[in-house]
Amino acid sequence: MTTLLKFLKAKLEDLRQDRSIRYDLIKDIVEYLHEYADKHHHPCEDIIYSYYLEHRKDEKVADGVHKLAEQHIKISALTEHLCDMTEMILMDAVVPQQQYIDALDEFLEIQTNHLNYEEDHILPALREELTDADWQAIIALLPYDGIDDVDSLKELARKSDPLFGDNVQERYQSLRENLGA
Numbered sequence: 704m705t706t707l708l709k710f711l712k713a714k715l716e717d718l719r720q721d722r723s724i725r726y727d728l729i730k731d732i733v734e735y736l737h738e739y740a741d742k743h744h745h746p747c748e749d750i751i752y753s754y755y756l757e758h759r760k761d762e763k764v765a766d767g768v769h770k771l772a773e774q775h776i777k778i779s780a781l782t783e784h785l786c787d788m789t790e791m792i793l794m795d796a797v798v799p800q801q802q803y804i805d806a807l808d809e810f811l812e813i814q815t816n817h818l819n820y821e822e823d824h825i826l827p828a829l830r831e832e833l834t835d836a837d838w839q840a841i842i843a844l845l846p847y848d849g850i851d852d853v854d855s856l857k858e859l860a861r862k863s864d865p866l867f868g869d870n871v872q873e874r875y876q877s878l879r880e881n882l883g884a
Contacts, residue, residue: 707882710732711810718803725881733785735865736782737782739865749775752771752825761832767820767828781810
């Protein structure tokens with residue numbers, strides 16, 4: 704996700720400098736984030752967070768977990784809005800450039816803050832507090848068959864990711880090449 708956000712930040716700067724960009728790549732990134740992160744990654748995180756709130760619940764961490772869950776909802780809405788705007792541009796509809804810049808800027812700010820907060824505060828706390836038994840219980844709650852430990856969950860994520868996984872979907876080939884991944 705960090706790679707995608709860096710790429711989008713560079714495109715935002717290009718827009719601010721009135722340089723031309725490839726909106727099709729922006730669309731691919733936003734659709735990927737909407738399809739993969741909003742519909743697969745974030746729901747799994749929400750299951751982990753719900754389990755934590757029900758079974759562990761350090762108040763400071765709990766407040767952060769609630770904050771992240773609320774952000775998932777906002778991020779999903781912003782992603783959808785940015786996707787719609789990008790699609791309109793690709794269909795040659797008139798979208799004021801400053802309006803698009805503002806939407807992309809807000810999207811990037813919220814995504815970046817969310818990711819940094821999660822990585823710097825919440826995930827380390829969960830790694831420290833959740834036991835192997837907790838992770839086994841969480842894995843049983845996830846909507847995947849054949850997953851019996853954290854390593855197999857990581858392997859599933861690696862294999863099934865349509866952009867960064869083992870089998871890049873055809874629709875993301877150009878994006879992957881442009882990302883240098």
